[in-house]
Amino acid sequence: MKKRTSFPLKTTGEMPSSYCTELVPSLDRNVETLKGILGNADDVVFRPFRIGMELDAQLVYIPDMSDRLEIDNNVLRPLMMLAEGQPKDFSSIKNLALPIGSIEESVDAYACAKQLIKGYPLLLLEDCDRALVLKIAKWDKRSVEEPETETSLRGPREGFTESISTNLSLMRRKIQSVNLKLKSLRIGRDTETEIYIAYMEGIAKPAMIQEVENRLSRIDIDSILETGYIEELTEDDPYSPFPQQQFTERVDIAAAGLLEGRVVILVDGTPDVLIVPVTLVTLLQAADDYYNRSLYSSLLRMLRYFALFISLMLPATYIALLTFHQEMIPNKLLMSIVSSREEIPFPTIVEVLMMQMAFEVLREAGLRLPRQIGSAVTIVGALVVGEAAVSAGLVSAPIVIIIAFTGIAGFTAPHYSLEFSVRLLRLLLILAGGLLGILGVMYGLIAIAIHLCTLRSFGVPYLSPITPFAANEMKDAVVRAPWWTMIMRPGYSRKNNRRRLAPGKRPNPGNGGER
Amino acid sequence: MRKNKSISVLIQLCKRLLPLAALLSLTGCWDSDEVNSLAIVTSAGIDRTKDGAIELILEIVAPQQQQQQSGTGQSSGQKGGKGTTIVRYAIGDTAADAQGRLQWKLPRTIYWGQLQVLVVGEELARDGFREQLDYLVRVNEIRLRVMPFVTHGKALDFFDSHFLLEQTKAGFLQSEAARVFHKPLTLSRLVQRLSSDEDTAVLPFINIPEDRGDRGGEPYIKGYAVFNQGRMVGTLTGNSFLAAKWATNQLKNDVETVNVGNESPARVTYTTLAAKSRLIPIRKNGEWQMNIRIESEINMIQNTSRLPMAEPQNARLLEAAAAEHIREVVTQTVRDTQRMHADIFAFGEAIKRRNPHEWSRLEPQWNRFYPEMDFKVEASVKLRRIGMNSIPLGRQHKERTKP
Structure with missing residues (x-):
């Protein structure tokens, strides 16, 4: 593979040749050039002013992307107030007159325009073929908040923002x-x-x-x-x-x-x-696992694995048992299922697909609608679809329970991208189970297992601590071992720097020499 | 070139997929059956009519009726002890024939997969029902965990009887068997026994009290029906039933009472906590003799005698009395079976295991040899629990009677 360390800037084609992109020692020409590049950019403010009553200058900026206070106080004020007789050449203005932390020079009008677009004001001077880029961009940002999609019981509340x-x-x-x-x-x-x-x-x-x-x-x-x-x-x-x-x-x-x-x-x-x-295992690790005590975390993590399997297989298994393998259902359970299914006009697989679709529709609607309406829709929809459909004899009660439980179980996945894939595969298994019974479900599971075994993420096997097996990493796979036992980093870290913890640090009153 | 390559890849792929495709055609949606298109059989009865035809009785889950019952309670007039199942029967030349005729009367396919109990009428049992069993073990839907029973009188009488604790006849017989036996007999075990060298078997024998009014009259397991050469030859009830259960490790929930000591109120009642019996064939003067060794642990639940069982010498007395009791009833029962020529305790198999060569000599005449066979019952009993009250009520603390 070809090794490349630098990343060339990719731009939209070449500049139109009519533009002279080089800045020239003329303020008017430079302003014209800039306006030409920017075209109908009416939000750009061109502010002509005079430095120390002598030198003409233009400050070009986009109002809501630059710090106005800083423009007023640290750019316009010192420049306008510049006393007569003080040097007013380019470098002294840059080095002596502008109390701004970050400042750049540019000789190219096109590059200038790009900096302007990023929110950096430009300072153009008369008789000068260079422009000053003042790095005082400021725009409205969201403050650091708790991410709503990934909440945790314990642990930091801060999340990344758009900036x-x-x-x-x-x-x-x-x-x-x-x-x-x-x-x-x-x-x-x-x-x-x-x-x-x-x-x-x-x-x-x-x-x-x-x-x-x-x-x-x-x-x-x-x-x-x-x-x-x-x-x-x-x-x-x-x-x-x-x-x-x-x-x-x-x-x-x-x-x-x-x-x-x-x-x-x-x-x-x-x-x-x-x-x-x-890896699959990391997608089932929640942040909470590492903050709560290990026994509790291990229990929850095992529960998550269980819920993942439930979410994947429960409806498919239900259909397969009910339409192909009735002998596998305990007698009394079968009797109650039969009586609840007695008035249902649809085959089991249609029933399951219907309810599954209703569930997905509700979920999608709840996601798209504004939050206040979303919860209302979900509640009303759940009531209507669940309760009314059962009492109207369209679907049987066990199906509602199974679909609801399946859906809820899917939400236990700490990273919902995994839940998406489980949803997709669940549908596949439902069809396989409805067409071929348990055999179909098994085919589906085998196919999924084969796929998972071949999958890699940036060269790391997707099932990695499980297969290929790494005994050391199992401490953080199905269970979450106490911190003092997880001495090594995972296998995808650098080999000669794996140790993250001093060994033998099991907490014990005797260890510290206390009495 | 490129085209050739892609074609060969395609062929390779087809070769790989072919076995999969073949497997897929083995099953498919054409094999599927919605549960509501099935007549789910939970228990079956076979009997013989007077003219020698076979009567097949099926108990079928009735979802409609069940729904009415489990509904809001307004329509509870339907109950009337009917349960949640319906009973249908048909008569045919064989069991399979009767099943075919019964199917004519039912809109749904008869589904045997949930069959749990099989009830054989006494008439048919005495006549030999091995031939009809053939159908039941041949149908691939029927599980071999089905529990077989023999009923007193006609099988239909059992299906007509009513009981209130369980929803279905199958559920009733299952819980009844679980109450009486440590490990209820299944169809597979029955088939094994019937095809063994001794060709004997025992089946639970259900008794249906004659006066079936509203009071009482519920069927219960009364004893064992003893089969020899595929035919029912007699029953073991009462103490013999108990003894048979002793000897076959089937004891459960049984209460026994023995006399201890020689003072006037001397009855002690106990239950059995654990029992183990072994058959040990020995050669004595060239003759086979069977030692039945029974070890058990008991739990005293009532003591009417004035002997405190917390004292070891009294406990020994009780243990001896209980052991004597076991010895008596087991001896009596084995005699009974010897009279019936039915080796239900599998003496023959014990000998076969000890000495297969000898067995091959013994086997042809086993039916004659068994009734004459000598046996000895050795019972050892350990008193394990005496309950909360260590000194009999009303007895003074000081007054210690030495036996």
Whole structure:
């Protein structure tokens, strides 16, 4: 594979040749050039003024993307107040007159325009072929809030926001180590979205980082509006129902990923960050697991595995038993099922598909509608579909219970991308179970197992601690062993730096020498 | 070139998929049956009519009736002890024939997969029902866990009898068997026994009290029906039933009473906690003799004697009395079976296991040999629990009587 370390800026074609992109020593010409590049950009303000009553200048900015207070106080005021006789050449204005933290020069009108678009005001001076880019962009951001899709009982409440600078600062605050490396690149010909690859040097495998960089550098697209774009463009198996990258809004999850030797991809404009590689086991680990005590967490985690299987197989098994293998149902249970099904006009599989569809419709509607109406729709819909359908004799009561329980069980998956795949496969198994009985369900499960075994996420086997088996990592697979036993990092971290904990630190009053 | 390659890949793929496709055609939606298109049989009865035809009685789950019952309670007039099942019967030349005729009367397919009990009428049992059993073990839907019973009188009488505790006849017989036996006999065991060398078997024998009024009159398991050469030859009831259960490790929930000591109120009642019996064939003067060794642990539940059982010497007395009781009833029962020429305790098998060579000599004349066979019952009983009251009520603490 060709090794590339630099990421060329991808732009929309070439500049039209009629523009003279070089700035010239004429303020009017430069302003004209800029206006020409920007076209009908009426939100751009061109503010002509005079520096120290001598030198003509133009401040170009977009009002709501720049810090107005700073423009007034730290740009316009000192420049206008500049006393006569003070040097007013380009470099002294840059170095002496502007009390601004970050400032750049630019000689190219096109580059200037791009900086302007990002919210940086431009300062153009008379008789000067360079422009000053004042990095005082400021726009409205959402404050750091608790992510609504990933709540936890215990643990930090902060989540990523749409602003990548905020996100980077959140990461830095969590991991205050110089080894936290943040590599920047831009993807998207039109959006030029700022993307950061974050990793822990010395913990993440260099090959892994290289692979992430390679895959990102291969992306050539006009826009990146969400991490989902990147996810789909860098997946190992694009048609797999299983997510091969994990996304999260939680800072602590991203930080934990970094410390396990994984790579985090942050994208500007979305609160979701991507974590690679991912295994099935990691998708069933919730942040809470590591904050609550281990016995309790282990119980919950096993419950989650159980719920996953229920969610995947329960309706399919029900159909298979009821239409092919009646002898497998205990006598009394069968009798009550038969009596509840007596007036139902549909075959079992139609019943299940109907209810499943009603459930999905309700769920989708609840998601799309405004939140206040959404809950109302869900409640009314659940009541109508559940209660009325049963009393009208359209579906039997056991089906309602099974579909409802299946749906609820799916929600126990801590990362709902996994729940999506389970939903998809559930449908497949329902059809297989309805057509072929238990044999069909087994075929389906075998197919899923084979697929899972072949799947890889950035080179890491998807079922990794289970198969290929790694005894050490089983401590964090089905159960969550106490922290003092999880001495090593997972297998996808760098080999010579696996130890995360000093061994033999089992808490014990005798250990510290206390009496 | 490229086209050739893709074709060969396609062929490879087809070769891989062919076995899968073949497997898929083995099953499919054409094999499916909605539960509501089935007449689910929970219990079946076979009997013989006077003119020698076979009567097949099926108890079928009736969902309509059940729904009315489990409904809001307004329509509870339908109950009347009918249960949630209906009983239908038909008469044919064989059991399978009768089943075919019964199917004519039913709109739904008869489904044997949930069959739980099989009730054989006494008439047919005495006549030999092995031939009819053939159908039941041949149908692939029927599980071999079905429990067979023999009923006193006609099988239809049993299906006409009523009982209030259980919803179905099958449920009733199952819980009845679970109450009486440690490990209820199943169809598979019955078939094994019937095809063994001794060709004997025992089946639970249901008694139906004659006066079936509203009071009492519920059927119950009274004893064992003894089969020899596929025909019912007699029953073991009362103490013999108990003894047969002793010897076959089937004891459960049984209460026994023995006399201890020689003072006037001397009855002690106990239940059995655990029992183990073994058959040990020994050769004595060239003759086979069977030792039936029974070990059991008992729990005293009532003591009318004035002997405190907390004292070891009194406990020994009770243990000896209980052992003597066991010895008596088991000896009596084995004599009974010897009279019936039915080796229900599988003496023959014990000998066969000890000495297969000898058995091959013995086997042809076993039916004559068994009634003459010598046997000895050795019982050892351990008193394990005496309950909360260690000293009999009304007895002074000081007054310690030495036996």
